[in-house]
Every structure is written in C-alpha cells, then in structure tokens.
Amino acid sequence: MTKVLILGSAPYAIEAAGWPVGLFDHVVAIHDAWSIREDWTHMIHRRDFSVDRRPVLLEGDQKVVTEAEFSPVQTLYGGAPYTGEGMAFVAGYWALAALMPSQIYYFGCDMIDLGAGRTQGHEDQLGEAGRPHGMGENTAAKARRLEYFAAQETCGIGNLSPYRSALPYQRVTLEGLDRLRPASVSPRDAEPARLHEQRCGYPAALGCGPSGAGREMADIDAAWLRCFEPRVAAVA
Numbered sequence: 001m002t003k004v005l006i007l008g009s010a011p012y013a014i015e016a017a018g019w020p021v022g023l024f025d026h027v028v029a030i031h032d033a034w035s036i037r038e039d040w041t042h043m044i045h046r047r048d049f050s051v052d053r054r055p056v057l058l059e060g061d062q063k064v065v066t067e068a069e070f071s072p073v074q075t076l077y078g079g080a081p082y083t084g085e086g087m088a089f090v091a092g093y094w095a096l097a098a099l100m101p102s103q104i105y106y107f108g109c110d111m112i113d114l115g116a117g118r119t120q121g122h123e124d125q126l127g128e129a130g131r132p133h134g135m136g137e138n139t140a141a142k143a144r145r146l147e148y149f150a151a152q153e154t155c156g157i158g159n160l161s162p163y164r165s166a167l168p169y170q171r172v173t174l175e176g177l178d179r180l181r182p183a184s185v186s187p188r189d190a191e192p193a194r195l196h197e198q199r200c201g202y203p204a205a206l207g208c209g210p211s212g213a214g215r216e217m218a219d220i221d222a223a224w225l226r227c228f229e230p231r232v233a234a235v236a
Contacts, residue, residue, distance in 0.1 A: 001102035002026070003177060005160075006091045006109060007033040007040070012163060013108025023174065026099050028065075030087045033108060044070065044091050070094040077149060081217065082197055084142030086111060088167070092146045096153060103180045104150065104157045105172065110165035111139050139166040141221030144228050148190050151182040168228075185227050193223035 005024040007016060009032045017036050027040040034043040034055050043055055044065040058064070073094045074080045083093050088109040095104060147157050147169065158172035158180040159165055172180050200216050 001178070002100060004028060004095050004099055004101040004104045006030065006088065006095060006104060006106050007036060008088060008106070008108035008110075009033040009036070010108040010110055010161075012161075016107055019174065023177065024105070026095070026101070028091050028095050028099075030091055030109070036108075042095075044087070044094065046087070065094060065098075069098070073097045078197060082145065082220070084137055084139075084146070086137060086139070086142070089142050089146055092157070093149070096146075096150055096155060100153070101155050103177070104155060105160050105177070105180070106158070106167055106169065107160040110161050110163060110167065112164055112166055138218070138221040138225075140168050141224045143167050143169065145193070145224045147183050148185050148224070148227060151185050152187070154182050156180040156182045183228065189227045190224070193220060193227060196220045196223055 003024045004026045005016075006028045007013060008030050013033060013036055019037075021039050026042060027037055028042045028044055029036070029040040031043075031045050031049055032053055034040050038059075041061060042063050042065050045054065047067050055062075055064070070090050070093070074083050074090065076097065077083050077093050083089055088106065088111060092104060092106075095101060143166075150157050157169045158177075159167050159169040160172055160174070161167070162171075170180065196216075197220055200220065
C-alpha cells in the first residue's frame with residue numbers, strides 16, 4: 001500500500017516534526033510546510049508563493065510541484081470550480097493522479113474559519129480579490145468530491161488532525177494508519193452530482209460568471225454531500 005501524507009502549515013502542524021521517518025511513502029508539503037520535515041518528497045505551491053519561502057536545495061528524490069503540473073490534473077477531474085481551489089484539494093487531486101496512493105492522510109489542513117478573512121490550515125496566498133484562493137467554497141462538499149474520486153481508485157482518505165477540522169474525512173491516528181479504507185460510495189451514488197456538473201459545464205469561477213452560477217454551484221455541492229449521507233466520521 002502506498003501511503004501519502006499531505007502536510008499543511010496550521011500552527012499545530014509542527015507536531016509532525018517528531019513523527020518517525022518511514023510512516024509514509026510520500027510527504028507532500030503545501031507551501032511553507034516543507035520546513036517541518038526533512039523527509040518531504042514533494043513541495044507543492046502556487047506561482048504567487050514567495051520565492052524567498054521556497055526550498056533552495058533539493059535532496060535525493062525531492063521535487064517541487066507547480067501549477068504546470070497540478071493545473072492539468074484539476075482539469076482532468078472537472079476543473080478548479082468543481083475540484084476546489086484550496087491547496088489542500090489541489091494537493092489531494094494531484095497526489096491521487098501522480099502518486100497512485102492507497103491511502104491519503106491530511107495533517108495541518110483543517111481549513112477552519114477564524115473570522116476576519118482568516119482560515120487556519122488554509123495554505124494559500126492571497127488571490128486577486130485579496131483573500132486566500134478557495135475561500136468561500138463549501139469545504140465539506142469539495143472534500144467529499146475528492147473522497148469519491150479517491151474511492152474509485154481504491155484509495156482511502158483520512159484526517160490525522162486531533163483538533164477541530166472542516167475536513168470531514170475519517171479521523172485516524174498514527175497507530176491506525178493501516179486501518180484506513182476507501183469510502184463506500186459508488187458511481188451510482190455520485191450520478192446526480194456528476195450529471196449536474198455536466199449540465200453546468202465549466203463556470204468561469206466559483207460564484208462568478210452567469211448570475212445563476214453561484215446557485216448552481218451550491219446545488220452541486222449539496223448533491224456531493226448527499227452522496228455520503230448518513231456516513232459519520234469514525235476513529236481508526
């Protein structure tokens with residue numbers, strides 16, 4: 001089984017620095033999180049991420065992943081308005097396509113709204129509107145959509161955070177990594193959401209473009225959430 005850790009930079013993410021080496025086959029660090037563990041394998045960032053905060057020297061098989069690599073993956077899975085523009089989801093889809101994992105684990109990516117335009121664990125630079133990319137998205141719906149596509153590849157997604165988190169994935173512990181399984185959701189479950197996306201086409205941006213785009217996206221998000229009802233996250 002191929003295990004992938006997606007590491008964000010929420011304040012508590014520094015706890016991952018003390019984890020044993022070898023728990024994961026790949027460590028995908030979002031933006032600044034590469035500085036937390038020396039054994040990171042991939043650092044993923046947007047083009048507007050400050051150059052002086054990027055790693056200078058790469059060791060061994062370490063790679064930097066940019067929009068040149070992850071944008072085509074977003075398109076492959078339907079486009080950024082549907083996949084979600086937050087880096088946690090960008091990294092998730094990219095890892096699913098590029099690393100072919102059996103299990104994906106998130107840590108430090110809780111995406112909790114702290115008010116005043118701030119979000120804990122939202123690893124993003126400010127976009128043109130002066131807010132982080134992906135702010136205003138339905139986090140739970142985007143997370144469930146990713147979980148569906150992962151399940152179709154027999155990949156489970158877990159949340160290693162012991163804290164309050166907007167990611168609805170199954171809670172797991174380091175001791176229970178091997179117990180994570182793919183979600184039990186079928187193409188038939190997802191058919192209403194996918195058909196709705198096909199009817200809408202590719203909106204220019206979340207909530208933008210035609211006057212009804214925001215309402216359509218809300219309906220699509222609701223359809224993705226219904227795919228997983230009445231599932232409730234458990235502790236592995």
